[in-house]
Amino acid sequence: MTYCAGLLLNDGVVLASDTRTNAGLDNIATFSKMRIWERPGDRVVVLLSAGNLAVSQAVATLLDERAETEAPEGETLFTATSMFQVARLVGAVVREVRQMDGEALEAMSESFSATFLLAGQIEGGQVRLFQVYAAGNFIEATQDTPFLQIGEHKYGKPILDRVATMDMAPAEAAKLLLLSFDSTLRSNLSVGMPIDLMIYRKDALKVELKRRYEADDAYFKKISESWSEALRSSFGSVPDFEI
């Protein structure tokens, strides 16, 4: 399993992903699920993935190889002219991988599962946040629902539902995502530390912060304990049971 979440803000976008992959409970490993393509002054593109690791790695590697080609045949992450075009490109590569591997996966009764969060900004455009499905189509975060989640999204959703808004400061949104991860980590073993966090500030056209939170991270521990404490005291402050 996996948990990735992104929150679109008036001032940018904040994204976080866990790093646990597992093939059964007795076979877990650490893989980063966050990839960043950055060309300072021109664009920042971030891709987070959930689902079959082979599928998501294949998608990222194809995107990567083509982006690095000096004279590519088609559009790449670095030549696309808008984030919408980038989302279409990611969708097209997902379909390409499905064409390569889908049949063999299905023959083994494995499903072709992969979902992506895609965010970023290209010079002259807006900061945008998309969720790309295994079918290659996608949706976009808006004012009404500024956050998107993939993977094990349920445990970490109540806090986002109540607190997330587009006018949060990036640092506030980062704290919120970390607390959403904390709730998920407590309840689902297949989501695991370390957590990768990324902050992008509107119009910066470079990554503001990319940080990994290890299991013993002092700040993460502090907010986790403080949040538990605050929840328990909040519970006490809610009006007592009346018949």
Next chain:
Amino acid sequence: MTYCAGLLLNDGVVLASDTRTNAGLDNIATFSKMRIWERPGDRVVVLLSAGNLAVSQAVATLLDERAETEAPEGETLFTATSMFQVARLVGAVVREVRQMDGEALEAMSESFSATFLLAGQIEGGQVRLFQVYAAGNFIEATQDTPFLQIGEHKYGKPILDRVATMDMAPAEAAKLLLLSFDSTLRSNLSVGMPIDLMIYRKDALKVELKRRYEADDAYFKKISESWSEALRSSFGSVPDFEI
């Protein structure tokens, strides 16, 4: 979908269930999922159900019909001598219904799904809380994990994980379950009001409270708003983001 939860306490047990059943998003209805068999001074048995409504109704009706028979052939809810025996009885009836209907359900590609929470006390015994599976086997709540949930359990689990303990007073536990339902109702449309809540106090051998919370219930609204408010202010009280 459904959400039911039970919390075992040193002083008794508290249980709650929603009332929404659906066959597709365009076909929803209200059915109580909480059944109580009470013989004051002798026993209180409560059964909550999730899963296929036909299956859970069949199980409850068989249990009920036999309990009401004057000279029953085998053990019934009113003749069983311990809550463990009651759990075995419920499991046996689940298997019986599976034998009757399982094949036909599978032929229609419908799964035989049903899970139950079972709680109560019989004179001379302890208050106990069980979860009975579709296979008819069961587990029991203990000091380590005093709460059990069936149905859509994820959204309402973070608050239980952090707050639930066996030494809570029944009224406190009732407030906690209602807040756990509030989180679930906000995130999953297939879980719906009204909510049935039941409080049983140890050694009372009669129901202390059975109460239905309708959508416009003043207390439920009050704690729901107060909890949202408290969560937002708790979020503010957690240490600010540090790099």
